Amino acid sequence: MYLPKREQALLVGIEFASEPVPLSLSLSELKGLAETAGAEVVGSLTQKKDRPDQKYFIGSGKVEELKALAAAQNADLIIFDHELSPSNERNLEEALGVKVIDRTELILDIFAQHAHSREGKLQVELAQATFNLTHLTGHGASMSRLGGGIATRGPGETKLEYDRRRLRSRISELKKELEKVRAHRSRKREQRRSSRIPTAAIVGYTNSGKSTLLNALTQAGVLVQDKLFATLDPTTRRLYLPSGKTILLTDTVGFIQKLPHHLVAAFQATLEEVTEADLLIHVVDAANPFHEQQISSVYQVLEELKSITKPLITVFNKTDRLEKPLSKKLLGKYKPAVAVSALKLENLNQLLTTIDAVDNLTSK
């Protein structure tokens, strides 16, 4: 069997004083993203700075350090934990002679590998094409020089374009196609509405256990993986509540901090499952030490989607991995909140009762 060589990646992060999320969280997440994309992380470099350097984003002394580290570790990919400008990327690649990508490109690469439905593929290609159009002065020239691999792959068999005119026409084609998909989805939603069954969307940070919860509650058989962004396409199943009521439950794409705005926009068709839902079930990985920061990131995206005022139940998941039970204070802060283990099927009845108690979730 042919196994492509794993790219050897170095991670780079700057600790800005103003950043609310600690760099250690961001970098460990970046490592997870890089591994999910198929790279092997061989080292990392960090720097404290007030603001990014104009030319290289990091300071020029750090560029030298990075070059030496890349040579010592045989790195063929450098991943920045921040959004780089096209000229930053070009300058860095020229100085280092190694492919340089940023967090957004890495996430887009994972999305491209995980897109299976026609809708998912269209959405990812639109996001990549929009990204490439705004970054043509960067990779456009250097991409061919620095070869393929991560951030050069499109969904399925699609080849990424780096030609301004072709990109523009492809973007308008993709938008038209996606309009059709949205129209189809909205017809399906209308059908559901006319069937008068209320809907709940499972939302939350990536890898928090959303698909595991859908499977546990409805035996949906959705793919579960210890990977970031395993789910891109929404799956909807019926859920029968203890009172005898029925609702439709939808598993959705995960959120992550520093999710660029245009990516959220490209996923509009999928995210409409969230904006149209009567109830949000917010799954939180209680075993992640940074779960409160993750909650804030999810709230930010929900705000962007104008869905933050919807009824919301917080589900603290993975309690089987906790050494001591969650504090009453935490559960009180995010009320109504339930602590469960979707994997071990623990306390799911309490969740069902809590869903049952939500006002206005009766058939309309």
Ligand SMILES: Nc1nc2c(ncn2[C@@H]2O[C@H](COP(=O)(O)OP(=O)(O)OP(=O)(O)O)[C@@H](O)[C@H]2O)c(=O)[nH]1
């Ligand atoms: N220990 C433990 N692991 C869990 C639990 N729920 C989910 N997991 C694990 O967490 C990982 C991610 O689970 P998923 O259900 O794929 O998470 P997700 O939120 O759907 O992730 P994305 O679709 O990638 O955003 C898998 O390895 C699951 O087995 C739980 O209650 N306890």
Ligand SMILES: [Mg+2]
């Ligand atoms: Mg999932």
